[in-house]
Amino acid sequence: MNVTSATDSTSKSSSSTSSTTSTSSTGVDYNTFLQLLIAEMKNQDPTNPMDTSQYMSQFAQLSSVEQAMQTNTKLDALLSSQSLSQADGLIGKTVSFTDSTGATFTGKVASISINSDGSIATLENGTKVAVGPGLTIS
Structure with a gap:
């Protein structure tokens, strides 16, 4: 358009x-x-x-x-x-993951929060874990 x-006073054709x-x-x-x-x-x-x-x-x-x-x-x-529907299914499940230092953690999921970066699982001991690759659910 x-x-x-x-x-505009410079030019009508511009x-x-x-x-x-x-x-x-x-x-x-x-x-x-x-x-x-x-x-x-x-x-x-x-x-x-x-x-x-x-x-x-x-x-x-x-x-x-x-x-x-x-x-x-x-x-x-x-x-x-x-x-939210998928997160509901994770509560109470046992998850294990390895962090960036190589330490392995295991715990039960107490709650899930969903934000713009993805889902974050909070374990019963307070540890927060990103739900995604590297997370094992049992």
Whole structure:
């Protein structure tokens, strides 16, 4: 989308390319997109108007990005739910692991906590163990 600033006094023919498919948390939402679209329509050159198919294409891209973001949010919730279900099955089980120094530890799982880095099992003696490769469950 070519957008020229309404307050740009340097040149009316200069334009900048703006991408509306940002995936950051401060991305462009529908209202902002529509405001930009209206500003672009108001400030376009009447002797050389923009193609309306470009507007529709940009709106379709924005819509697909919005749907992908919603899908990712729902997938994250589903994965968290699955992690909680699996964690429940570990409580009371005996686990053994070898730490980075080569020492081997064994204990019963008292609780499980799930954070963004993964699941952490807390043993009855207070030792915290990352649930993952190298953990033996019996």
